[in-house]
Amino acid sequence: MKNKVMLTAAVTGAGDTTGINEYVPVTPKEIADSAIESAKAGATVAHIHARDPKTGGISHDIEHYREIVDRIRDSETDVVINITAGGGGDFIPNLDTPAAGGNGTFIQTPTERHNPVGTLLPEMCTLDCGSVNFGDMIYVSPTDWLREHAKLIQQSGVKPELECFDTGHLRFAKQLIDEGLIDGNPMFQFCLGIPWGAEADIETLLYFKNRLPANASWSAFGIGRMQLPIAMQTALLGGNIRVGLEDNLYLTRGVPARNEQLVDKAVGMLHSNGIEVMTPQEARDYYGLLNTRAGATL
Template identity: 30%
Template structure:
């Protein structure tokens, strides 16, 4: 293959703490530094959450604004993707930062079970988040926790609620949700191509020790890959990941193995149909 592979780094998330791994970046300055290292290692999308002064997840738009400004200054051209995830707030609070006009934002278009709770995404909230993204020119990344979410993305695109070809990310390995299963993964890929076209870009994310498995499947199958300390804090069973950059390097090594170039930020923006930025 010679199609470039986009590497997304999920730098912080809502759950990992420094007790889990001291390398998890919590403060805004730590997140900027960690993302810069990951950017230099080959990541071209930064999937971002923010934390409050106690290290707890928040949807505070002021903190997102500080992070966005810092990433734009220190990682010029990198695609900034803000999370509207449910652990950081409730209701419309989850999309309060969308008027910052990031390049992208995550959106879950259906509910699913998580380890100890229901990740609730009501139709009204989904419609509102999608409207905010259209209003502010933000490209959604569809976080698909099961097959129905891919079909929901197709329905939303057909109704004009998602502009352009949806960018779908398969999330596998969350306890009580979709496990890591190769036949299911292959069917996800087949379904995306059938619904959105053979050349439609897609991504995959694996949780915990399954991260490297999904990285391998995605790179070898022509998709794009997500890594980072949000999803996995280890290099292997006994070794903590020293940084987000170290996890990005693992994906870059897979790209070498499967003879795929790592996408530059210019290529990534072109693949995803994002607005250009000055070099």
């Protein structure tokens, strides 16, 4: 859609951020409420991770996801739901137990990673297209596992967003397409600035964009202070954008943000450049998304 972009609010993520910003949502109700407020502020899509209400850490409990999704769907505010499918890939290196990993290592099979998506059937989900050094840990997503995971997503009818944290991920995502494991026009997301993945700068953005398949749509985000600059550069280049507390905790330097504030700031930035934000229904129609809000079934 000319001069329109899909705006995703990544409302919580899985990082250890709750002690830095008090507005990072933790409980299923808080996460759902934040997604709804982000939609009211103009977000097209809510990207969902679940957290453990007791610890604030990452949760893989499908009942936490179910409560979040049910609360969003039961609300009067429409938003496309995008559930992460990238959980259960954390390997913490430890020289004393190199094969098993250290404390905090948690690896799930493709079937386990897919379970919330396959059960709850959101319109979209992420598919992280490779392993990467992620800070001091390793995110593990081997190619054969990715093929299996892509097939499960394909069978569910949910639209995968092919997440690329480094250049090799783009190469393998295109391999999945060539092997017939991605239906329709593919959707890519470039994840920039993660230590130690691809840089969050215009040169890297253009590198990714210029190597996309001709029929692909794309999105990009930067983390921290690069969130809004990458969002604006992406929109001007014809891509979709993502903001939110998963990637950036501050509204301005030293001022903790709420998700809806980051969305509102992004919407204002887009409007000032003559760019509008897609409604959830426009995104469903344009990208051929399964409309689970309307009770669509497979």
